Amino acid sequence: MRISKTGLIxxxxxxxxxxxGIPVTISIMDFKFMGxxxxxxxxxxxxxxxxxxxxxxxxxxxxxxxxxxxxxxxx
Numbered sequence: 001m002r003i004s005k006t007g008l009i010x011x012x013x014x015x016x017x018x019x020x021g022i023p024v025t026i027s028i029m030d031f032k033f034m035g036x037x038x039x040x041x042x043x044x045x046x047x048x049x050x051x052x053x054x055x056x057x058x059x060x061x062x063x064x065x066x067x068x069x070x071x072x073x074x075x
Contacts, residue, residue, distance in 0.1 A: 011029055011030065011041075011042050012027060012028070012029050012030075012042050012045055012046070013027070013028050013030070014026070014027045014045060014049055015027075016058075022059065023058055023059075024058060024059045024060070024061055025049060025052070025053050025058055025059070025060050025061070026060075026061040026062075026063075027045075027046065027049055027060070027061070027062045027063065028063040029042070029063065029064050029065045030065065046062070
């Protein structure tokens with residue numbers, strides 16, 4: 001299911017590729033997706049990504065844009 005406003009299905013996108021022939025893993029959070037909300041699913045994805053790049057000895061590019069833990073909290 002895609003979110004109609006952003007077209008995204010998750011708050012974080014993770015991809016592997018190359019920069020100048022060097023393999024890298026890149027992760028980008030989109031603030032338009034619930035303010036870059038960092039719930040347990042996003043946290044788990046980041047943790048697994050860090051474990052993967054550590055084991056594979058790959059560089060990691062991580063672009064964070066989280067609105068913080070209180071974004072969805074009501075008064």
